[in-house]
Amino acid sequence: MKTIKVGDTSNLEPTSNEMLETLFQDRLRYEKLITEAFTHELHTPAVIIRGLAQLLLRNPEQISSSQLRDISRESEQLLKRLETLSSAPTEKISLIQNLSLKEAVEQSILFYEKSCLEKGISIRVDIGEDLRVDSSAARLKSILMALVESSVKAFEFKTARDLKSITIQAQKKINEIHLIISDTGVGLATDQPCLELSLAQKLARDIDIQFSFFSHKDQGNCFTLIFTQ
16 A cells, blocks of 8 residues: 655656656547546537527427527526636636535536446545535646546456445545545556546645545555645
8 A cells, every 4th residue: 555645746757758658648538538528518508409499490480489498598508518618727726716525526526427327336425515625616626537537447447246436525624624535446556647646646736735545456546635724
């Protein structure tokens, strides 16, 4: 068992051209993940708007106020989601907000619900409604997405009979809040962390969140984010 703490970058340095190539390929996969997240978030309202428009074109004489309201509502939802997604990557690190921890987690795992359902992975969130942290919304969500992605990857070599679960819980300490993400997947390598873990560690350091990672071979992984109050 090994712990990786924020500030310890010795495990993140590339040791060869092969390592650089691996990091590059991981980055491409992560960018693909972000693109898929955008597509997933915008697909449903776009399909609804298209369907309503096609229906009205086929039967222009049957246009009703309710159909127009549906188009207006879905268009508004589409614009709101687009605005949220497009603004997140450009949010400044210095923009610190008082955030609901549960809401931040639920928004982050939304992108993985379909994938986890298809792979038979259950996700359980146990976070009090009253727990709030001062942090950068976009950076925190990026960290959470990277860690959940790491947990999902940990199940790639598990069989259908194996228990597949991800648990996200928070603990209130004196002057601290601990957010713990644990899974029952295969223990991830700690000597050469994947891009997702490297990214989470860097972002956590940028916004003063303590980060630790425990890996248990064949038993799973545990990521901990510590917020100082």
